[in-house]
Amino acid sequence: MLLSRKTYISLLLALLVLNLGIFVGKLNLKVNEIIEREKCPACFGINLCQDIDDNKVTLEYTDFYSIFNNLLGIKNIYYGKYGGDKVIIKKLAQKIELEGFDKMICSDYELMELCFNKPKAVNTMKNFYNLIVAELISADMNDPNVKIRLCPTISKLPELFSNVLTENNLKNADYYKYLWSLIQINPEPILLQILSSNDNWPTPKYFGACGRIVIVEYIGLPLSAFIQETWIERAIIASSLLDAAYAFTFKNPKFAFYLTDISMDNIAVNNEQRAIFVDLENTIIVDKYPSDEVLKEKTAWNVTYTNQVYTDCKDCFIFSPTDICNHKISDHNYYAICQNILVQGLHTNFDNQGLLHNIPSTILQEYPQLTYLLNQCSKPDKFQSRIESGNQLKKVLDTII
Template sequence: MIIYWIHDPILYVCNIFKFKKWRILLFIGICAFVLRINIIIQSLYPSVTQLTEQHKCPACYGVSACYNIHQINLLWHNINTIVSHLFGVKNVFFATYNQSKVVLKKLAQSSELKAFDVALCKKLHLEYPCMNVLLDKYIVDFDNSIKETITSNFSKDDSSRLRLCPTIQHLDDLFYNIHLNNKHIDPTQYLINLWTLVSLNPEPLILQILSAENGWPVPKYFGACGRIIIEEYIGPPLSDYYDKSWIQRAKIVSSLLNAAHMFTFKNKKFGFYLTDVSADNIAVDYKNVAKFIDLENIIVVDKNISLEGIPKEWHELQKNIMHFDCSNCFAFSAEDICNHHLSDHNYYAICQLLLDSTNENVFPGGFLHDVPVNIQLRYPNIEYLLQQCAIPNSTNSRIFFGQQLKTSLDAILEELF
């Protein structure tokens, strides 16, 4: 009995310890599991603050929208946001801002952003990663780097998405609105922001040069915070309107032809030629007005260059004839566009898209398919004008036929409304 009472308390204590140890291990395991789940959730559904990556500034897009970034609410219940984040490569997110729907863009794929960071560290002669570098440590001539990136030399493989040609003599005129919007930013920080954008994706620059507030057919730009930008959500893509009523489609086509005219003629100093026109890069607002939502690929032609060293064909209209040798493709020569003060490229790109001779049946029969009989009788040249705008076979230019098509469509719309 004595031995029983001596060993029983010891056994009892050991059992308690084992039980508590098991509970402690279980608790640690649950905490680790919850932590792992939380990490997975954060990677699947990052917060706005995580998306901004502000620690990478000044090698970012700017900080103009950081002061109210907390007002951005990501729409993770929106299936498009989830699908885009999980399976897309464009890093595009949908959100609300001041009760309006907006689009958040990181402007590049994750792999492209990492490659940029690596290149930046190499440029600064630092080991990767090299974030949180003080401004006074940036000894690189970013002003010259910007000019080198926006190159007018098309004889080499140029990765620049924003091209100013045939000279960069008036670069400050092109960037006037951008300079104005950032006049309170530290000059070095501003130049690094500019260089980052022209290197990765110049869309925010274009949205400020061709601002929606001045009537350009682009989204409104709300600013940048770190490595995201915030812009207006326009509406569904152009492809969603293929089965809409003919009148609705006619309104959209009229707005597209108006956009072609604006990009080509509206600015007296520069011509803007979009080199990536597709159904996915155009959205339509509630008024059936088409707007261009992807502006990273653009050629800007300085219309007022010095007569010294002027290209011999400068005063002629540049006509795209490459499509005659390229069946079912979208082909153009950037060098040809740059050697002329005026090009029909925007009409070529838009009318080719509408005709669907180059887009693998995005719009079978063309976007203006099935013209109503009564309209066909009164305006029998609608299809002909679109065809001639895409691939002209007369002495008149694409621009002429595009303007004639818009005039006809506007006359139809005015009669019916």
């Protein structure tokens, strides 16, 4: 049946009003409306709940990124303000993932005490610290769904979690439930506390949580937004990336941290042109000094592991968690930075241009070793060290900038 022009216009106006109403509702969205506090203790924590109740945390609509994300809820990430700080408000997972988590805990009697609509008679009183340990011990190193891997042993877990298991945090009887929930959904807040920006790690400041949101420092635009900046500006950022590769591998004398989801969109650049890693969801943590009993099975433990580059898969980030876990040191972080950021822009829309594309001829004339070191850090020759090439590359970049 054909619609009259008047009816057609009426329908268009109705749709316009509907969409306007939706957007106005979004513009008036309060942080309290997205936190799902009722899901606690199957949540991420409660230390920021009072500040949220006092309206100290607000959503902001001051630029394209904040408007776009806050109205559409892309990736369940929102832009806001906490006091005087610009912040990112993260739900840490998509709606379907959170619903799956709720379904899992509400259908397992052993976990029923976490279920937000559990029967009143349920009182299983599980030891969630033991559940955390069991989860980390049983993790399949090669399962892509496992987001935090500790290897080759988790015997130093209390030491690793020293910034997390603080006396103040443990005053809350539900704290281990929060940690277990994070490990199930997204362990990034745990990593942000282990690799605290207060200790000069290249990570955003972690403010805390309330219900099923966490609040972290807003750093700046993603690295992909800088791909067409001047070469010197890109070289400054590249130097900080190589700093980060060294820090994650060597800074902590007892543990090495290997980030397994490094891309230009998971790195932001701050006002000092320093690269900051804003997505730590997927990480392998290697205990550098396991017991002698564990080392009996690690015949190549003290040999630095070199990640292979698969030339038949140009836009791939391929690595072996098992091989990384079988060596005290791996060049994984240098491989990720040099191959997938500096040489080729993994998952970017710029014809796979790496951050250091189009080196000016004047710079190459003065520093002819630059291209060689970049290539060796990306795809080292058989007897070359990717780590050593990366460290030398940083020295050259620092001389140039």
